[in-house]
Amino acid sequence: MAQPERLAARDAVGGRPSAYFGDLLGGFERAAAGRAIDRFYQIGGHAVRLCFAGPALVPALTRAFDHLAIAPTPNPALTICVWDSATTATRISTPLWRDTASFDAEVNAAVNEDAKPAVYFKDARVHGLLQLGHDTVSMFEPSAKQAVFWAPGPENIPYYEVAGPLRAILHWWVQGQGRQLVHAGAVGTSTGGALLVGKGGSGKSTTTLACLGSELHYLGDNDVLIAIDPAPHAYSLYNCAKLDVRHLQMRLPHLSPLLRDSAGLYRDKGLLFLHDRYRDQLATAFPLHVILLPRVTGTLHTCARRVSAAAGLTALAPSSIFQLPSARREKLRQLGELVRRVPSYALDLGTDLGEVRDVVAQVLAENR
Amino acid sequence: MEETMGGFSRYAVDSSKIVSEIIDGEAILINLDNGCYYSLNQAGAEIWTLLQAGATLPEIVTELAARYDGAGVDLEASTQQLIDVLCEEQLIRPKAAHLPQDGGPTTPTSGGAEPKGRFTPPALQKFTDMQGFLLVDPIHEVDETGWPNAPAPGDEESS
Numbered sequence: 106m107a108q109p110e111r112l113a114a115r116d117a118v119g120g121r122p123s124a125y126f127g128d129l130l131g132g133f134e135r136a137a138a139g140r141a142i143d144r145f146y147q148i149g150g151h152a153v154r155l156c157f158a159g160p161a162l163v164p165a166l167t168r169a170f171d172h173l174a175i176a177p178t179p180n181p182a183l184t185i186c187v188w189d190s191a192t193t194a195t196r197i198s199t200p201l202w203r204d205t206a207s208f209d210a211e212v213n214a215a216v217n218e219d220a221k222p223a224v225y226f227k228d229a230r231v232h233g234l235l236q237l238g239h240d241t242v243s244m245f246e247p248s249a250k251q252a253v254f255w256a257p258g259p260e261n262i263p264y265y266e267v268a269g270p271l272r273a274i275l276h277w278w279v280q281g282q283g284r285q286l287v288h289a290g291a292v293g294t295s296t297g298g299a300l301l302v303g304k305g306g307s308g309k310s311t312t313t314l315a316c317l318g319s320e321l322h323y324l325g326d327n328d329v330l331i332a333i334d335p336a337p338h339a340y341s342l343y344n345c346a347k348l349d350v351r352h353l354q355m356r357l358p359h360l361s362p363l364l365r366d367s368a369g370l371y372r373d374k375g376l377l378f379l380h381d382r383y384r385d386q387l388a389t390a391f392p393l394h395v396i397l398l399p400r401v402t403g404t405l406h407t408c409a410r411r412v413s414a415a416a417g418l419t420a421l422a423p424s425s426i427f428q429l430p431s432a433r434r435e436k437l438r439q440l441g442e443l444v445r446r447v448p449s450y451a452l453d454l455g456t457d458l459g460e461v462r463d464v465v466a467q468v469l470a471e472n473r
Numbered sequence: 474m475e476e477t478m479g480g481f482s483r484y485a486v487d488s489s490k491i492v493s494e495i496i497d498g499e500a501i502l503i504n505l506d507n508g509c510y511y512s513l514n515q516a517g518a519e520i521w522t523l524l525q526a527g528a529t530l531p532e533i534v535t536e537l538a539a540r541y542d543g544a545g546v547d548l549e550a551s552t553q554q555l556i557d558v559l560c561e562e563q564l565i566r567p568k569a570a571h572l573p574q575d576g577g578p579t580t581p582t583s584g585g586a587e588p589k590g591r592f593t594p595p596a597l598q599k600f601t602d603m604q605g606f607l608l609v610d611p612i613h614e615v616d617e618t619g620w621p622n623a624p625a626p627g628d629e630e631s632s
Contacts, residue, residue, distance in 0.1 A: 415499035418494065419600070422503065423508075426505075433503075433505055437501075438494065444496060445496065
């Protein structure tokens with residue numbers, strides 16, 4: 106399919122994304138009318154304030170952060186204003202799509218899981234993402250430490266936004282905090298943990314969920330924040346795991362009650378909010394000691410073997426880089442630095458999940 | 474017009490769409506435009522580095538001959554083969570003559586008394602599993618009234 110010419114107009118920015126950001130914030134102020142609802146979270150070691158114009162989007166966009174909740178703080182490192190038009194009876198201004206003809210726009214379908222296209226745009230001040238199909242907008246202004254998320258209404262919030270809320274905004278923001286959002290799972294203890302990397306279906310979620318109930322705590326199964334300096338570290342982002350429902354019922358039936366907890370929040374998508382039942386099993390941060398590359402083998406036994414740093418980077422970098430736009434070159438450089446410092450292991454997954462857990466623990470013990 | 478040295482091309486990497494990282498002697502290359510990514514073994518990574526530095530085919534072969542025991546291997550043919558594939562994959566292209574000279578190596582930077590390792594021909598592995606993430610034309614998802622107005626059913630253009 107030929108790329109539309111207007112999307113190639115990368116040099117005619119004109120400042121309109123910034124103006125649109127101002128319009129969205131103005132809409133938020135009108136929608137909130139002085140009655141905003143605040144929630145505070147510790148994300149990547151920094152306080153973040155979610156400021157909702159009304160109650161409608163609060164459940165869908167906060168449950169995945171429950172394990173990171175903190176008391177209100179006066180100077181958050183980021184404030185995200187969240188609102189929708191339907192429940193606040195507040196319209197947005199000019200439809201944005203016409204303006205994107207001259208934005209520095211990039212079409213990218215990688216930011217979600219149902220192949221709905223998204224358009225990334227930016228100018229000197231702001232980043233923006235239009236999620237077409239669901240018609241939501243995420244925008245971030247680094248210098249103001251402020252972001253806005255807008256949806257036409259609560260029904261426009263897709264299940265992946267519930268499982269991993271505000272990802273694009275957090276992706277842009279953490280880069281200024283010395284962090285990177287990576288497509289990976291992570292399990293471990295307070296003394297050290299493993300990053301699980303690989304494309305969808307490689308066994309990241311199964312491995313992390315199999316560790317629940319052991320000494321290895323869950324930090325994430327699909328999106329994790331990492332820091333490289335001063336030493337590699339992982340930070341939890343969401344407490345929501347996603348797993349195919351049939352696979353869950355066959356392999357991890359003891360977790361099925363979590364699906365009932367998710368009733369009304371996309372139960373058919375296999376969203377498992379772990380905070381309510383497993384809060385003692387959730388880690389918020391730990392040093393990174395190994396990178397594991399899981400692979401489903403279908404055999405009974407699980408084994409781990411050392412692989413090259415290049416193999417680790419090949420498993421980690423592409424999906425982390427393509428899932429969200431901007432700063433991809435810097436992200437590759439940082440992920441390269443990570444695999445130089447942290448040893449990589451192939452993890453050939455067997456069908457005995459207890460053994461999977463044991464092998465992960467053993468590799469970690471050997472790399473303390 | 475291509476930039477040449479004694480009839481041999483120098484090559485350029487379009488850094489706006491190609492990113493690469495060398496890790497422990499191996500290379501990973503990513504095409505940000507189409508989602509393809511590649512791994513290069515040690516010899517491939519060395520050739521990639523030399524190409525980025527502006528070396529021509531004979532200069533690369535001279536360098537490899539200084540670094541490796543190339544007995545029984547046609548260094549020039551295997552290097553040319555990799556260059557051809559890199560061009561085919563649009564990871565490099567012959568430099569235009571008007572581009573400024575980067576100054577490629579004309580004499581080997583390696584070699585000397587150290588024993589040489591055996592030369593393993595360069596190998597490029599291509600991965601395409603990220604392509605599905607990229608480049609969906611959004612124009613068909615909206616109508617002419619502009620985003621966020623979704624098109625009426627049946628209004629979408631075919632392509």
